[in-house]
Amino acid sequence: xxxxxxxxxxxxxxxxxxxxxxxxxxxxxxxxxxxxxxxxxxxxxxxxxxxxxxxxxxxxxxxxxxxxxxxxxxxxxxxxxxxxxxxxxxxxxxxxxxxxxxxxxxxxxxxxxxxxxxxxxxxxxxxxxxxxxxxxxxxxxxxxxx
Amino acid sequence: xxxxxxxxxxxxxxxxxxxxxxxxxxxxxxxxxxxxxxxxxxxxxxxxxxxxxxxxxxxxxxxxxxxxxxxxxxxxxxxxxxxxxxxxxxxxxxxxxxxxxxxxxxxxxxxxxxxxxxxxxxxxxxxxxxxxxxxxxxxxxxxxxx
Numbered sequence: 001x002x003x004x005x006x007x008x009x010x011x012x013x014x015x016x017x018x019x020x021x022x023x024x025x026x027x028x029x030x031x032x033x034x035x036x037x038x039x040x041x042x043x044x045x046x047x048x049x050x051x052x053x054x055x056x057x058x059x060x061x062x063x064x065x066x067x068x069x070x071x072x073x074x075x076x077x078x079x080x081x082x083x084x085x086x087x088x089x090x091x092x093x094x095x096x097x098x099x100x101x102x103x104x105x106x107x108x109x110x111x112x113x114x115x116x117x118x119x120x121x122x123x124x125x126x127x128x129x130x131x132x133x134x135x136x137x138x139x140x141x142x143x144x145x146x
Numbered sequence: 147x148x149x150x151x152x153x154x155x156x157x158x159x160x161x162x163x164x165x166x167x168x169x170x171x172x173x174x175x176x177x178x179x180x181x182x183x184x185x186x187x188x189x190x191x192x193x194x195x196x197x198x199x200x201x202x203x204x205x206x207x208x209x210x211x212x213x214x215x216x217x218x219x220x221x222x223x224x225x226x227x228x229x230x231x232x233x234x235x236x237x238x239x240x241x242x243x244x245x246x247x248x249x250x251x252x253x254x255x256x257x258x259x260x261x262x263x264x265x266x267x268x269x270x271x272x273x274x275x276x277x278x279x280x281x282x283x284x285x286x287x288x289x290x291x292x
Contacts, residue, residue, distance in 0.1 A: 007181040008237065008244035012198025014282055015234035016162035019227065035153040039287065052158025054200070055287050057232065065229075075258045077270050079278040081165065081227035083211075086203065088161035091154065098154035112221045124223045132225040136160055141185065141201050 017057040018085045018131045019064075023047050025128035026058040033106055034089075051089060088122075088134035096121055099135050116140055163203040164231045164277045165210075169193050171274035172204040179252050180235075197235060234268075234280035242267055245281050262286055 020026040027047050030036050036049035036056065045063040049056045061080030091099060100123055103110060111132070112124040120140035127133050166172040173193050176182050182195035182202065191209040195202045207226030237245060246269055249256060257278070258270040266286035273279050 013200035014236035017232040054159035090160035
């Protein structure tokens with residue numbers, strides 16, 4: 001698996017995927033409650049959201065496991081997982097404080113809220129499909145002091 | 147689900163999760179072939195990689211569906227999905243050209259390689275666990291011209 005020259009660059013995760021059963025519920029949670037703009041929606045198949053410089057893809061696995069529809073000639077490979085996935089958003093400490101309030105006001109149960117050994121705080125909830133959604137301070141993964 | 151004040155900020159995806167059956171194979175692919183530094187590994191449970199300012203989490207679902215181990219007192223919520231997931235890395239056009247070469251040299255099959263209507267190129271392969279791994283130009287999701 002050795003390359004013949006130095007490896008090219010990757011500039012980080014551009015898209016993170018989760019699987020959901022109900023696109024409307026996903027849009028209410030990620031778009032409505034979390035305030036992420038919807039960038040694309042295809043009825044019965046997916047809804048995508050912008051989160052900073054990244055994109056959250058919410059797919060219905062039963063649709064994405066099939067080949068692309070006839071009206072979409074691009075050879076997008078199939079995929080699709082079952083069961084609760086995981087996704088983590090970056091938020092500053094003051095924003096995390098406010099997210100905990102916003103989620104509580106909205107009636108979303110906080111499943112966990114703690115600090116990691118390096119002091120970074122994480123808050124966990126479930127999206128309507130049961131995925132584990134975390135909000136964490138980016139210093140969780142800082143290269144120094146972690 | 148209305149908040150009582152303007153929504154706090156989210157600074158994008160911090161962590162994207164995939165599920166794998168074999169952590170060594172995941173490390174060979176993401177760490178070895180793609181060159182992502184390993185930031186954390188727990189035998190039998192997970193291996194995490196740094197990708198720019200984001201983190202790729204590769205989990206064994208049969209382990210992460212269980213409560214945290216006794217040596218980890220933090221109440222990390224369980225999760226774990228089955229079947230092929232999806233992940234997309236950002237790479238510039240020149241880097242994508244080089245990734246296509248590196249992957250070919252390594253014997254990784256290119257499942258798809260095309261340009262979207264806005265001109266952004268995507269290259270798709272499978273990781274050893276069967277997840278659909280895409281490399282895309284970030285202009286795929288540019289706010290202008292998309």
